[in-house]
Amino acid sequence: MTALLKTHEDTGFQIDLRHAMLLFAKALDYVGIDDLYHGHRVAYTAYKCAERLGWPEKKVQFCFFAGLIHDCGVSQSQEHLLLLKEMVPQGAEAHCERGYEALYQCGVLASFANVIRYHHTPWEHLVHESITDDEKDVAALLFLSDRVDYLRAKYIGNCHENLVTLHQSYIAENIRTQAGFLFNDVMVEAMCGLILKEGFWFSMETDHIESLALSFDNDPNYDQLLTLDEMTEVAMFLAKIVDAKSPFTYQHSQKVADLSLFLGEKMDLSEREQAMIYVAGLVHDIGKLKTPDEILNKKGPLTSEEFVHIKRHTTDTELALNKVFPDSKICRWAADHHERLDGSGYPNRKIAEAIELPSRIIAVADVFQALMQNRPYRSALSSENALILMKEMVFKNKLDGEVMACLLSNIDECCAIATAKCQ
Incomplete structure (x- = not known):
C-alpha cells in the first residue's frame, strides 16, 4: 500500500x-x-x-x-x-x-x-x-x-x-x-x-x-490527492457530522478549530502549522460519534462507568484518524486534547514533555469553548467564571500557562469566537 x-x-x-x-x-x-x-x-x-x-x-x-x-x-x-x-x-x-x-x-x-x-x-x-x-x-x-x-x-x-x-x-x-x-x-x-x-x-x-x-x-x-485546503473542507464535513450528534455540542468542533487557529496565529505557529491545527480542531471529537447518546446528553453527573465511555472518545478519534493520517501530527494533536501537563489527563497519561504546543492550544480552546456552551448538566458559564476555573487548571499544572496568557490577552476576540454562530 x-x-x-x-x-x-x-x-x-x-x-x-x-x-x-x-x-x-x-x-x-x-x-x-x-x-x-x-x-x-x-x-x-x-x-x-x-x-x-x-x-x-x-x-x-x-x-x-x-x-x-x-x-x-x-x-x-x-x-x-x-x-x-x-x-x-x-x-x-x-x-x-x-x-x-x-x-x-x-x-x-x-x-x-x-x-x-x-x-x-x-x-x-x-x-x-x-x-x-x-x-x-x-x-x-x-x-x-x-x-x-x-x-x-x-x-x-x-x-x-x-x-x-x-x-x-x-x-x-x-x-x-x-x-x-x-x-x-x-x-x-x-x-x-x-x-x-x-x-x-x-x-x-x-x-x-x-x-x-x-x-x-x-x-x-x-x-486525486487532496490538498490541505481540500482536506480542510472535508474535515468541516466531518465536524458537522460530529457536532450534530448532540444539541449540546452543536458547532463545538468548528469553534474549537476557530479558537485554535486564532491562538496558533497569535503564538507564532507557522502558516502550515496553523492550517494543520485548524484541521485537527475540526476533527478532535470524531470519536464521540461512538459515545452513546444517553451519556452525552445526560443531565446529571456521570457515573464512573459512564465516564469510561467519555474517556474512550479520544482513543476512538485516534484510531479513526490513523486510517487517513498514519503517524501524522494532525492525528496526534487531535487525540491529545484531553491530556494534561501533570499527567492526570487521558487516554495516555502524557506529561508536559510529551504534549506538543498545538495539542496544548487545542486543549485550552476545547475547555474554554465547552465552558462557554450549554451542556446537559449546566448552563453556559460567563467568561469571568470560565476563566476562574481555567486559571485554577493552570495553577494545578493541567493547562499550559503561556497558551492561557495568550487567551487572556485576547479575551474579547476569544469570547466572540467561542460564542459565534458558525456558517
Whole structure:
C-alpha cells in the first residue's frame, strides 16, 4: 500500500481520497453502535449488484463510495435504529436532506449530493425527479441495497451473521413484492440473483470490503490527492457530522478549530502549522460519534462507568484518524486534547514533555469553548467564571500557562469566537 501522507513544499501535505472515504464510513459507523458496518455492507451490496447489472466501471465505483457515506445525515443512534424498524421507515427524508446539504457544501464530495438526497425515495416517485438518469440509478440501487441490509438485520436478529443464508429466500421474496413500486424491477431481479448465493453473504467481511476500496481501477475522482485546503473542507464535513450528534455540542468542533487557529496565529505557529491545527480542531471529537447518546446528553453527573465511555472518545478519534493520517501530527494533536501537563489527563497519561504546543492550544480552546456552551448538566458559564476555573487548571499544572496568557490577552476576540454562530 502506498503511503497516505505525502509532503510537498507547495501544498504542505496531501491525502488519498479513497482513504478519506473509508474514514467517513468509520465515523458514520460509530453512530450505529449496535449495527456496525452498515455503510460498508450497503457499499458492498450496491457494488456487487451494479457489477451484475453490467454498469460501467466508473458507475460501479461511484455506487460503492456512495454506499459508504449514504447515511452521512444520520448523527444520532436513535435515528439510526428507527431506520431498521420497518421496510419504509418514517421520517427517512430528514436525514437524506441533511446528508445532501452537507455534501453539497463540500466541493470534493458534491457529486454525491443528489444521490444521497434521494436514496430513500421509492422508484415510482424517483423516476419523476429532476436529476440525471445515472443519479436516479445509483439512488435507486442504494435504496434497494440499504433495505437488503435492513432485512438482513431483521432475519438474523442476535444470531451469528452466517445464519442469514437460512433466510435468503425470504429476503428475496420481500424485495420482489416491492418491485416496480419501492424498487426498480430490473435491479430487484439482479439483486435476487446475488442474495440467493451463500458466497455473497460469506464475502461480506469488513476487511474484504475495505480492500475493494483500494483495488478499483484508477479513476481521477478518487485517485486525486487532496490538498490541505481540500482536506480542510472535508474535515468541516466531518465536524458537522460530529457536532450534530448532540444539541449540546452543536458547532463545538468548528469553534474549537476557530479558537485554535486564532491562538496558533497569535503564538507564532507557522502558516502550515496553523492550517494543520485548524484541521485537527475540526476533527478532535470524531470519536464521540461512538459515545452513546444517553451519556452525552445526560443531565446529571456521570457515573464512573459512564465516564469510561467519555474517556474512550479520544482513543476512538485516534484510531479513526490513523486510517487517513498514519503517524501524522494532525492525528496526534487531535487525540491529545484531553491530556494534561501533570499527567492526570487521558487516554495516555502524557506529561508536559510529551504534549506538543498545538495539542496544548487545542486543549485550552476545547475547555474554554465547552465552558462557554450549554451542556446537559449546566448552563453556559460567563467568561469571568470560565476563566476562574481555567486559571485554577493552570495553577494545578493541567493547562499550559503561556497558551492561557495568550487567551487572556485576547479575551474579547476569544469570547466572540467561542460564542459565534458558525456558517
